[in-house]
Amino acid sequence: MKKIKDFINKADIRRFRFWLQLFFFVLFIYGGYFAINLGNSIPVFSCGYDKEVGGMCYFLPLQHQLARPLDVLFSVASISVLIGFVTFLLWFIVFNKAWCGYACPLGTMQDWLTGLRKKMGIRFSTYTQPQFDKLKKIKYLMLALVIFAPIGVGMGILGGEWRTAFCEICPGRMITPLFVGDVSQWSLDFSTKTAMILTSLGLIFTGLFVVGSFIKKRFFCFFCPMSAMHYIFSDAALLKLKKDGDKCTKCGDCYNVCDMQIKDIADDVKSTNILRDDCIFCMKCVAACPEDDALHVDILNMKLFTSTKGGFAKRMEMDRLEKKND
Amino acid sequence: MTEHKIETPKERLNRHKAMEASAVLEKIKHDYKEPPRAMEYFYDLYERVHCKHESLHSDKAKVGTMCIQVPSEIIYALDAVPLRLCNGFYTDDEIGSDFLPSKSCPLVKATVGQFVSNNFSDKPDVIISPTTCDQKAKSGAIIESMGFSVYDMEFPRTKESHESREYWRRSVRKFTKDLSENLNTKLSKKKLKESIQKIGYAQHLYHKLNILRKNTASPILGKDMFLVTNAFFFDKIDSWIDAMKKLLEECEEMVEAKVNAASKMSPRIVYTGSPPIFPNLKIPLLIELCDAIIVADETCSSNRMFNDMVSVDEWFINDMIDSIADRYLKGCTCPIFTKNDDRKRRILDLVKDYKADGVVYQAFAGCQVYEMEQRSVLEAMQKAGVPILYIESDYSPSQSGQLTTRIEAFVESLKNRKRRQQ
Ligand code: SF4
Ligand code: SF4
Ligand code: SF4
Ligand code: SF4
Ligand code: SF4
Numbered sequence: 001m002k003k004i005k006d007f008i009n010k011a012d013i014r015r016f017r018f019w020l021q022l023f024f025f026v027l028f029i030y031g032g033y034f035a036i037n038l039g040n041s042i043p044v045f046s047c048g049y050d051k052e053v054g055g056m057c058y059f060l061p062l063q064h065q066l067a068r069p070l071d072v073l074f075s076v077a078s079i080s081v082l083i084g085f086v087t088f089l090l091w092f093i094v095f096n097k098a099w100c101g102y103a104c105p106l107g108t109m110q111d112w113l114t115g116l117r118k119k120m121g122i123r124f125s126t127y128t129q130p131q132f133d134k135l136k137k138i139k140y141l142m143l144a145l146v147i148f149a150p151i152g153v154g155m156g157i158l159g160g161e162w163r164t165a166f167c168e169i170c171p172g173r174m175i176t177p178l179f180v181g182d183v184s185q186w187s188l189d190f191s192t193k194t195a196m197i198l199t200s201l202g203l204i205f206t207g208l209f210v211v212g213s214f215i216k217k218r219f220f221c222f223f224c225p226m227s228a229m230h231y232i233f234s235d236a237a238l239l240k241l242k243k244d245g246d247k248c249t250k251c252g253d254c255y256n257v258c259d260m261q262i263k264d265i266a267d268d269v270k271s272t273n274i275l276r277d278d279c280i281f282c283m284k285c286v287a288a289c290p291e292d293d294a295l296h297v298d299i300l301n302m303k304l305f306t307s308t309k310g311g312f313a314k315r316m317e318m319d320r321l322e323k324k325n326d
Numbered sequence: 327m328t329e330h331k332i333e334t335p336k337e338r339l340n341r342h343k344a345m346e347a348s349a350v351l352e353k354i355k356h357d358y359k360e361p362p363r364a365m366e367y368f369y370d371l372y373e374r375v376h377c378k379h380e381s382l383h384s385d386k387a388k389v390g391t392m393c394i395q396v397p398s399e400i401i402y403a404l405d406a407v408p409l410r411l412c413n414g415f416y417t418d419d420e421i422g423s424d425f426l427p428s429k430s431c432p433l434v435k436a437t438v439g440q441f442v443s444n445n446f447s448d449k450p451d452v453i454i455s456p457t458t459c460d461q462k463a464k465s466g467a468i469i470e471s472m473g474f475s476v477y478d479m480e481f482p483r484t485k486e487s488h489e490s491r492e493y494w495r496r497s498v499r500k501f502t503k504d505l506s507e508n509l510n511t512k513l514s515k516k517k518l519k520e521s522i523q524k525i526g527y528a529q530h531l532y533h534k535l536n537i538l539r540k541n542t543a544s545p546i547l548g549k550d551m552f553l554v555t556n557a558f559f560f561d562k563i564d565s566w567i568d569a570m571k572k573l574l575e576e577c578e579e580m581v582e583a584k585v586n587a588a589s590k591m592s593p594r595i596v597y598t599g600s601p602p603i604f605p606n607l608k609i610p611l612l613i614e615l616c617d618a619i620i621v622a623d624e625t626c627s628s629n630r631m632f633n634d635m636v637s638v639d640e641w642f643i644n645d646m647i648d649s650i651a652d653r654y655l656k657g658c659t660c661p662i663f664t665k666n667d668d669r670k671r672r673i674l675d676l677v678k679d680y681k682a683d684g685v686v687y688q689a690f691a692g693c694q695v696y697e698m699e700q701r702s703v704l705e706a707m708q709k710a711g712v713p714i715l716y717i718e719s720d721y722s723p724s725q726s727g728q729l730t731t732r733i734e735a736f737v738e739s740l741k742n743r744k745r746r747q748q
Contacts, residue, residue, distance in 0.1 A: 123642045129488040246675050250668055251657030252491075253637035256649050266656070267486070269671065288637045309533050316637060318526030321567065 008304070009311045013287045017102060021111065024103040027054045029179045041087035044104035045226060047176035049167070049185055058088045059146055059226065060167060067150035067163045089233060096237035097230050097275065100221065101282035106172050110213040110220060114259075117214050125215050132261055135222055136278055142166065142225035161195040168198035171209035171220065217259040221280055231277040240298045241281060245269030247294040254285035254295060265295075287315055339443050340379060342417045347376035350605035354549055358614060359587060361550050362580065364573035368553050371561060371569075372604060379447040382562055383407045387509050390450025392437070392466060393458050394626050395481055395658065397650045399636065400502050402521035402563070404511045409450055410559035412627065413437045414603030416721040425468055426461075431693040432721040433603065434461040441469045448560065450474075452508060454501070456481040459662045459695055477504065484664045485655055498651035499644075518646050522636050528563065531570045532632040538577050539621045540680055543586035545577040548597065548620025549610050555628040556604045588619035593740035595620045596676045598669075598703070599688035600696045601627030606721050609688045612730055616737040622680040624673050630659055661695040669699070670706040677712050683740045684713040686733075691720045713740060 027036065028046040031054015038055030046053055048060035065081045066073070073081070092099065100107050117124065127135060149165040152158035167173050174185045188203070189195040212219035221227060248269050255266035260278040265285050268274065274295070275281070286295045289307035296306035313319040333341070355361070355369055374380040387406035389396075394410070401408040413419075413436035422430075422439030440446070455466030456479045463478075470476035480497045482490035506513050532555070538545055554573065558566055595613055597620045602610050610620055623629045634657030638649045659669035673685060685707055689696035700716050707714040715736040717729065 118640055121642070123644055124640065246671060246678075249634055249657040249659070249672065251634040252652040253635070253649075256637060256652055257639040263488075284639075288639070290635045290637065309530070309537075312635065312637070313526065313530040313533075316523070316526055316635070318523050318530050318635070321524065321527050 005303075006310075009306055009308045010314045011305075011311075012315060013283055013305075014315075017282065020102050021108040025105050025108050028103070028105050029053070029176065031055060039087060041084050041091060043088055043092040043226065043230065044099045045106040045170070045172045045176075045224075046104070047106075047170075047172040049173045050176040050180055051182060052180045053176075057172065057226075058084070059170075060164065063146060063150045063164045063166065065150075066147065067153040069154050069156075073154060089236075092230065092233060093237050094239065096234055096239040096241075097227070097279055097281035098239055098283075100227065100230070100280035104226075105176060106224075107218065107221060107280060109175065110209075110218050113210070113213045114217050124217055126261060127216075129263070132222075138223045139225050139228040139277075142223060143228040146225050146229075159192065159194060161189075161192050161198065165198060166225065168195070169201045169205050171202075171206040174202060174206045175209070218280060221260065222278060227280070228277065234275055235273070238299055239281070239304075240273060241275040241279065241283075241286075242272055242296050242298050243268070243274040244272070244294055244296075247291045249291060249294075251290070253288045253290060257284045257288040259284070287311070336443065336445060339417065339421075339445055343415055343445075344377040344379075346415060346417055347372060347605045350607060350611075351377075353611060354553065354607070357611075358547060358549070361587075362546060362573060362576045364569065364576045365550050365553070367569040367572070368550075368557050371557055372553070375447050375560060376605070381448050382560065383409075383448045388448055388450045389505070390453040392453065392455040392462050394631050395456040395458060395654050395660075396454045396479060396501075397498060397654055399518065399521045399525050399650050400498070400505065400513070400647070402524065403513055403518040404506055404509050405517075406505075406509055406511075407562075409448060411437050411440070411450070411453065412559070412601065412603050413440050414606035414721070415440070416606065416723060418443065419721040426465065429692050431461050431600075431690050432606075433600065433690055433693070434465050436721065438465050438468055441472055441474060452477060452505075454479050454505075458660065459693075461693075477501070477508075482655070483662060485658070486665065491652065491655065494655045495648050495651045498654075499647055502647055513643065515641065515643050515646075518643060519638075519641050522638065522646060522650070524563065524567075526635050528558070528567055528570070529632045529635050531567065531574055535570070535574050535577060536622070536629075538574075538581050541581055542681075543581070543584050544594075544619060544621055545580035545585055545587055546573075547587045547614050548595070548623065549607055549614055551620070551623075552602050552607055552610055552628055553604065555631060556602075558631065559603075559627075588614075589617060591617075591741055591744065593618045593683040593737055593744060594681060596673060596680065596682040596685045597623040597688070598625060598673050598685060600690040600693050600719075601625045602688070603627050608721075608723075608726065609686065609717060609719055609729070609733075612726065612733050613686060613737070616730070616734045618733075618737045618740070620686075621682055622676045624659060624669065624676060626660060629676075633657060661699040666699045666702050670703055673703065674706065674710055674712070677710075682712075683744060684715065684736065686736070687714060687716045689716070689718050691718045713743070 030052055032052030036054040040056035040061045041058045042055040043058055046055055046057050048056040061084055146166045149162045153163050177185055189199040209220050250266055252266045255263055258265055262276050262278055264276055265274055283297055286305055286307050289295045290309055290312040292308050294307050297304045351372055388409055389401045389406050390409050390411045392411055398408040412433055415436050418439030419432045419436040421442050422435030425438050426435050453474055453476045455476055457463040458481050466476050479501050482493050484490050595618050634653050636649050636653045638646050659672050687703055689700055704714055
């Protein structure tokens, strides 16, 4: 048992993550070719506009469901709405935000762009703290768009083109289908003025997505409404990111590697549950922490992966001396 | 007839320092239970450098550092050697007294004193003075006025804020650039990565050895650990690593064989406060002469120097430099910072982790920050039910009688407590 634990704690989490992300990418983008269908309540951006999707992003059905007239929405017919929501929750509750760090195709694509940048020897950019504090609120506005635009349609306040307003501007709609050779989403919808504005915003955001995540690690995830939605339910999840503040030296190593610039991960020594709304549960922080047990990932209060001095030294290649340079 | 030579003042000074050093070395070697064989290397090293004034780095550019906040990773990457100037000699302390107020910290006085006498086995080419405590910052200027080249590296006094992080990162970047110009060497990505990993490896070895001290039968006494870590101030890093590896192996065997460096009832002590620096190991030596054992410490001449490690996400020069900067500022528990919370947490964690029976807090008389924080640490320990002894000391060899009595009494009370608990 101790050996297994030791093995996990010393694991090269980068490589593990790379392969797992690739697996989920193929599963979600090309699942249809293998007749895989995980339903349409997936808690990450596995875009429903991709014809071969192996499981669909929950936001597409959610928006359609919410756009029903109110009397229908609050009738027995809504059982299906409820079922969809419960399925979403079930998926989410087991893995928490690790869906973002390990499964979301849109997240994975951003990591690949980061990889490309690194290969080209270009350094990443970061936000300053005040910028960051402002920007992180946008995702809640986005979530409001996801929920209230369709309700507005249902109530007859907004026109039908607002039904899936978020999807219109989501980069997932344009990018994901590309991987199965479908370019049909790359067009402007001239049917109404609103549709035109929304689809052009979509184009702009897609451009921003590509350029942004090339320069800034996980650029899009800062604004992602799915992430905001996750956070609302994350307290109930089984997988947890925990911190033992007594062991933390506030060295900031975890903050340094965090793609989401989460400051609390290093500075907060009071919270035990250290998962924040931006977190993508990539566990890079745990891997980068040099203090035994200061950070750990728990499932049902059992330590699954925990920070260790030995694991740190191994991952940073400090557990042996390459050669003498004297 | 033998030729009669008149001793120059410098020679006389060297003789005094050598006497001071060798008296302490003799004690360390012989007054305690037999140390691990691998300690021989370190005893010998001190003898060579501090008694015989042998130079270790004649072939390299030498960068003197006034405190641990100066990043060694960068200095090594620029093909120079860092030499920590924090000094423990009473002889130098007395000389320095003429240049600083009489109530100043002995460590600072001794450091200045060494420059007054201009007496080094390896003389630094440039001195880096991070503006940490007032006395250090001012003494940098005093040293400069004696004609040495001193570089002020600006250091923030609050470490929680985002501004301080940015400020220090900028300071470190500037330092890197200026030092590289000064030494006329270009910093390469490869070299920097190598030096981060090499220091990381040294830290890794230190941690492994430290973990062995958690055993009820700890294989090594605190006085030897201080010698090992103090050697990192000036030794060739590769030789240090080799010696450390041997020591580690031997200690692992000792743990296996359940060899105890102390005795069964010896109270386990966590040591904190002003840094014990060779040859001023007065307090640690007294503690362990009174049959206690130092199992862990929170001082910048030992644990604090090795504790936090640099972690890099992307191995680009700027990213590495920022990570290095953070490691020196963020994890540091020096009392010069506005708040002392991290330090209290750290001490408590060490007490728990190393199953210590009590804490000894030393403050150098004249070191304001350590004296001031004594209260907050005492309070925190009392709240947690951890016995603590506060000692004020200096470099003079005279007060040891009174100190011994106090330490003995403290150790006795810990022993009684231990007995009652059993
Ligand atoms: S467009 Fe975006 S929100 Fe809509 S289904 Fe695709 S990924 Fe989900
Ligand atoms: S936060 Fe990022 S990884 Fe998570 S669902 Fe949104 S885009 Fe995907
Ligand atoms: S890396 Fe670990 S010890 Fe350092 S700040 Fe983060 S949690 Fe604390
Ligand atoms: S806090 Fe940790 S798990 Fe969350 S995004 Fe940052 S590095 Fe990843
Ligand atoms: S006590 Fe603080 S300022 Fe003084 S040498 Fe140690 S770390 Fe530096």
